[in-house]
């Protein structure tokens with residue numbers, strides 16, 4: 001029998017980019033002992049397409065919509081080492097489309113490897129076209145850049161599909177994480193805490209909405225990777241408003257229990273602090289698993305801080321989403337070599 005979430009999602013066009021299979025869920029035995037909790041990792045870094053990561057689930061609904069609309073080219077914007085743009089290039093290839101990736105200068109003072117290795121290299125192999133955008137804190141400006149390029153493509157007789165960065169558009173990416181909530185609860189339902197990155201908010205809002213619809217009692221901890229908790233709360237309010245509209249559900253129901261922490265954000269987006277370094281090396285050296293420097297190392301740092309402060313209780317059953325991003329390790333080689 002299809003779950004309540006599956007019924008809701010069946011209304012939306014979807015491209016199968018996950019190979020119709022769940023990502024692995026594994027218990028981290030040694031870290032569980034060290035932290036005094038029952039710690040599990042949901043390995044969304046291991047989704048099948050193009051080095052995986054959380055954007056693959058999100059892209060199932062964007063590409064579904066693009067195919068539905070007859071598009072032949074996907075346009076998307078992100079930081080130079082964006083996993084989203086690399087994943088979109090892989091998804092476009094899988095669906096027989098072109099990809100135009102706009103790279104924004106969002107992180108100051110980075111070296112040539114940052115601009116050529118990791119995700120940049122992978123996108124080149126995938127055959128995507130790169131365009132540049134000079135600043136990184138202007139979401140609407142970046143979206144305008146995509147639309148200017150889209151207009152050029154239309155004049156050439158092409159059919160572009162823009163995946164927006166700014167809020168205020170239907171949050172199709174959140175639908176992918178409602179599916180992830182459904183998958184997680186089907187695997188195990190008795191979670192005390194779910195820990196996840198909150199950046200654009202698609203992952204966080206989708207998970208929270210999905211878990212609320214499934215009446216899970218878990219606390220969902222959004223760990224800020226991009227902006228302060230206050231700014232993130234404002235952003236998520238807009239995403240939830242549009243998600244409620246898209247789902248035709250009550251906004252208060254899907255957004256209930258929204259918990260946000262920015263304790264692990266310093267020194268800022270795309271930069272590693274002391275706690276981020278500690279978290280990245282701890283996961284590697286205790287469990288042999290790579291986190292990424294921009295997102296998941298901050299998330300694990302946030303999780304450790306919450307265990308140490310007692311906000312996550314001793315013995316709690318906790319799942320952290322590994323949302324991917326490991327190709328960026330190679331773009332951050334100089335930063336990481338100093339470990």
Ligand SMILES: *Cc1c(COP(=O)(O)O)cnc(C)c1O
Pocket residue numbers: 053054055083084197198199200201202203204292295296323324325326
């Ligand atoms: C994009 C990204 C995130 C943040 O997800 P959002 O849905 O944008 O909030 C987290 N982890 C990784 C590895 C990402 O690439």
